Amino acid sequence: MNRLPVETRAKIxxxxxxxxxxxxxxxxxxVSINTVTKLLVDVATAAMEYHDKNVRNVRVRRLQCxxxxxxxxAKAKNVTxxxxxxxxxxxxxxxxxxxxxxxxxxxxVGGRDAGWAKEFMDDCASRIxxxxxxxxDGHRAYLEAVEGAFGGDADFATxxxxxxxxxxxxxxxxxxxxxxxDMKVVSGxxxxxxxxxxxxxxxxxxxxxxxRRFTRLxxxxxxxxxxxxxxxxxxxxxxxxxRIHKTLRITPAMAAGISDHVWSLEEIALLAE
Numbered sequence: 115m116n117r118l119p120v121e122t123r124a125k126i127x128x129x130x131x132x133x134x135x136x137x138x139x140x141x142x143x144x145v146s147i148n149t150v151t152k153l154l155v156d157v158a159t160a161a162m163e164y165h166d167k168n169v170r171n172v173r174v175r176r177l178q179c180x181x182x183x184x185x186x187x188a189k190a191k192n193v194t195x196x197x198x199x200x201x202x203x204x205x206x207x208x209x210x211x212x213x214x215x216x217x218x219x220x221x222x223v224g225g226r227d228a229g230w231a232k233e234f235m236d237d238c239a240s241r242i243x244x245x246x247x248x249x250x251d252g253h254r255a256y257l258e259a260v261e262g263a264f265g266g267d268a269d270f271a272t273x274x275x276x277x278x279x280x281x282x283x284x285x286x287x288x289x290x291x292x293x294x295x296d297m298k299v300v301s302g303x304x305x306x307x308x309x310x311x312x313x314x315x316x317x318x319x320x321x322x323x324x325x326r327r328f329t330r331l332x333x334x335x336x337x338x339x340x341x342x343x344x345x346x347x348x349x350x351x352x353x354x355x356x357r358i359h360k361t362l363r364i365t366p367a368m369a370a371g372i373s374d375h376v377w378s379l380e381e382i383a384l385l386a387e
Contacts, residue, residue: 124379131352135326135334158344160385161351176213178314179250186336201339208234211314215369231255235263269302271309
């Protein structure tokens with residue numbers, strides 16, 4: 115990998131974060147798929163370390179949290195016990211977004227039960243300073259997780275969307291039409307005007323558009339859980355530090371005060387060194 119020019123490495127990363135598959139990237143860059151995969155894992159490992167060390171002591175006023183579904187290898191209903199041991203099945207990516215700076219404060223790839231919720235919220239709490247208002251969906255695993263991670267230092271509310279009856283077949287891939295929202299205050303005194311999950315849900319769309327393995331009805335899905343985690347790590351280092359937010363006109367990391375410039379793809383590629 116050290117013999118691959120940094121310009122080529124940057125080009126590969128740029129293609130991956132813009133929604134291309136591993137094989138498509140290898141064809142366009144005229145390198146082997148093993149080279150692309152190794153670069154993915156190496157840069158992702160460094161990206162996770164960088165995020166863990168540098169996204170700290172962030173002042174967040176409004177945190178929005180959500181989780182997005184995907185699968186590795188096959189959907190859970192089609193996975194054998196042996197394949198499940200290898201990491202196949204349903205996979206959820208938890209994300210926490212600062213509603214003001216659009217910074218992804220924390221992310222976690224895993225399951226969707228209370229244990230994963232606790233690990234995710236504990237991680238978010240370790241990165242945030244000051245009192246924060248938190249909004250999640252109605253997933254019950256958040257209730258104890260937020261209380262355990264933030265205690266009394268958070269104003270917490272849930273926003274549950276209400277969907278109308280649908281005449282669509284059960285094989286549809288989009289939810290029925292939303293006809294309302296049910297807001298519930300869980301703890302503290304959250305401002306009703308800012309109880310929302312719109313920004314984090316928009317981030318979910320960005321993930322589906324930016325990573326081929328999240329695209330439905332294709333064969334670009336992840337075959338290994340390790341590569342799935344690596345793709346998510348590269349997505350978020352690029353999103354936080356290198357991608358200019360259309361509304362902010364700067365990157366989320368610059369808006370949050372943890373970076374002073376827009377990162378280039380070469381800088382991301384050089385993280386592995």
